[in-house]
Amino acid sequence: MADFIFRKQGESTWYVRLAVPADVQNSIGRKVFVRSLKTASRTEAVHCSHAHLAVWRNQINAARKAKEAPEGWQETIVAATTEAESFIQSRKRAIIGEAVPPLNVSEAEVQAFKKSNPGLVAQLEKWVDSQPDGDVAGDLRIQDALHLGFKATLERAFNAKHNLTPEQQQELVSLIDAPASYQKKSPLTKTRLASFRTYRIGQNIAQKTVDQQESKLRKLSDYLTHNQATLDTDTVAKWLNSLDLSSKTLTQYLLAGSVFWKWANRYDERWLSDYKDRANPFENHDLPRVRGKAKAEGKRKDFSPEDLSMLHDAAMKDGLCVLADLILLGAYTGARIEELCQLKKTNIITIENIQCFDIIDSKTAAGIRSVPIHPALKPVVKRLAQESSDEYLIPSNSRNKYGIRSDPLSKAFGRLKTLHGFGKQHVFHSIRATVVTQLLRAGVAGTLIAEIVGHETGTVTFDVYSQGASPLQKLKAISKMPRLKPSVDTSATPPQA
Incomplete structure (x- = not known):
């Protein structure tokens, strides 16, 4: 701890200092934290420094967390890259004389994109202005080059904004290069299900019940991934139909989903952001009714x-x-x-x-x-x-x-x-x-x-x-x-x- 306190030359007062790691210096806005401890006693200085160091370390951790790529970032990259490809293709068709319908993008959306991505927009505009005018073939080459420039700029901008793991970096490059190859992931992620499990166990729910409900949710997650489907009422209905189970068992599947849905909308901030205005997709399903004869035949019988x-x-x-x-x-x-x-x-x-x-x-x-x-x-x-x-x-x-x-x-x-x-x-x-x-x-x-x-x-x-x-x-x-x-x-x- 003494390594963090020092005296300025010619002063008796102690100061506390903590270097800001390079990866968060821009977001925090400084390279080092320094604060006077307002005491000439080394013992008091060491004691007082604890609170300042704790606050600063929390700021560093918060800055790092803010730079983590958010869940679902892949879909954002795919959407941006796909939109750019569509735009470039429209430009190239217009250059060769084809009638091209206007892009379905409002001026407000354009301005919003510019506002949220000023560095990216500035680099692209500068790059386009530097290209010489030419014939049709030249203009087409410019569009291809513009497309490559967009990809490179997008990669640099995303890397500058977020701290990516080596695996995420590799995935980023792959998605920018071939957005069509992206397989949409289920929102019922392993991390999310693990948090749900921890919560349920903390509520003293029987271990067997927790395991059974998690198993049902994993089946739904696999279905969403395999079918590249969104989590909504229609998808849940199709999933239930694919299971070929009794109404009683299907009700248990819906219960597992509904319990998870309510938990996620209360305790998972990202989920709440994505689904807060959506209806619970596990409610109001018309399950097959068991009629009198079938119900009687399926009922347990007693022994004599x-x-x-x-x-x-x-x-x-x-x-x-x-x-x-x-x-x-x-x-x-x-x-x-x-x-x-x-x-x-x-x-x-x-x-x-x-x-x-x-x-x-x-x-x-x-x-x-x-x-x-x-x-x-x-x-x-x-x-x-x-x-x-x-x-x-x-x-x-x-x-x-x-x-x-x-x-x-x-x-x-x-x-x-x-x-x-x-x-x-x-x-x-x-x-x-x-x-x-x-x-x-x-x-x-x-x-x-x-x-x-x-x-x-x-x-x-x-x-x-x-x-x-x-x-x-x-x-x-x-x-x-x-x-x-x-x-x-x-x-x-x-x-x-």
Whole structure:
């Protein structure tokens, strides 16, 4: 720090000095910063210099940032070069006697260009005035030379205005030489999507959701680049049509785009500048409607208690003992598969003398709940707790990057049910529907069923004000569930395959 302070000859006062880098001297308007520190104490001078140096360095950084080529600069170069080529071609056609329509450029636009590019215009005018008059061939050569001069001048002017990386410099030369070769880039750039990801994670959005939405946006970005299309409602509609997906899935794509659009228009200055007056292109799309029959055919179906007994026995027969236990847990709780796989021994609690599962993490707020353990499950739960080697009741070798323990078991269940004749409408989640159906048929009230399986009732009275049913009320309701009839003793340690 002492290197930045000095005394002028014959003075006792200390000064602070910072050289301005050559690349920003013109924009800052000086070669060096100097300021009196108004003290003769070296210690005080060093301390006081910190604030001045910080301000100056911020000015230098701001000047450098201002000289960075703005995002989308390539399109500006292409537009200028293409316009110049069009102008030169019109001049050459007029020289050989062709009728040439006037250029679609207003006098105001000409004056605006001159005002924003005074150095470029002055160099070109000086160069044209220096060329001698000649015959037609000579005039054509002048136009060709003028075109080359424009390209060279444009390159010099852009380089003087911006600090370009070697890659940008090479791209600049290429675009000026052959503007038609330019491939328009998607506005959904990697940098922009990375910023969006950081924001979403900071909002505590689930990692899986962030990844899925980013994947959808990358697909759109690839589509825009491949088709050299602009981001508007018509383009989004064509993109959706090219995906050949269900209306439900297309809605998820539109949601991802809309969330990004709103973020960009709030937090991305360049995006706001480019799109602030445009309508959200991800809204007001007419997606294919799913009619009654197709909707019914696509709806998930529940298993019968007999189906679950059969699948449990089949899992045991195939040596899939963990899956068999999981089927029992689902059949007597109606819990989601991941809720069950996240249960630990510490989640077996007693409330008002009723033994319950304490489900402390779920996809919804209503999913945070306690579920009494069905009498038929107690020996199974006792065995699972005794055999647990990692505190979890259900063992799993999942390597899922999102920490989803149920992933391999969900796939195993899918293979099992397919092997026994169940189609796409039957999944592990269908067991929740089985529980809801059986409880309803047993005369259990709808609000109580919702509490047991972790659904909101949709009413303020029960969702906001009520403290819910007692553990005993829940147990009495769950005990009305018809018992499965597995052909093996579920309380005993199952044989290993």
